[in-house]
Amino acid sequence: VQLQASGGGLVHPGGSLRLSCTGSGRTISTNSLGWFRQAPGKEREFVAAIRRGQTFYSNSVKGRFTISRDNAKNTGYLQMNSLKPEDTAVYYCALGSDRLIASSLYVKNNYDAWGQGTQVTVSS
Numbered sequence: 001v002q003l004q005a006s007g008g009g010l011v012h013p014g015g016s017l018r019l020s021c022t023g024s025g026r027t028i029s030t031n032s033l034g035w036f037r038q039a040p041g042k043e044r045e046f047v048a049a050i051r052r053g054q055t056f057y058s059n060s061v062k063g064r065f066t067i068s069r070d071n072a073k074n075t076g077y078l079q080m081n082s083l084k085p086e087d088t089a090v091y092y093c094a095l096g097s098d099r100l101i102a103s104s105l106y107v108k109n110n111y112d113a114w115g116q117g118t119q120v121t122v123s124s
Contacts (some may be wrong), residue, residue: 001025001113004095015083015122020074021093021115029071032096032110035078037089037120044092048078051098051103055107061087083122090117091111 009020021033032051040046048067049056055067064083069076074091094111096104104110 001095003093003095003113003115005115005118008120008122010123011083013084013122014123016081017080017083017120019078019080019091019093019118019120019121021078022051022096023074023076023113026095027115028069028074028076028095028096032098032100032105033067033069033076033103034094034096034108034112035067035076035091036108037091038072038100039085039089042089043103044108045108046108047091048075051100051102051105054102058106080120083120085122086123088120090119092117 002024004022025054035047036044050067064081066079093115095113096111
């Protein structure tokens, strides 16, 4: 299984980015897809997840970020709007079983496949 995260970059506060997560060897649509991020010196934290059409967000990104997936392209997305400097981090996509209960989606150890991460920097 290989996951490839892309789409990161440098953006001004208030700007937008769309991250992509492309999978090979595993079907994104039949798994739980999660996005996590890790800032320097901090733990990797949950950002968003999608499972069987349901979406889940951390409080810090709710209303600004949208997770989705394109089954035909076997690709997941994280649309990030109204970006803030505190959103600066390396963003990772991950896959887990679609049988994960909702509370488990927030825990990084419940995901068994990870992409390599893409850097997002929000700065003026």
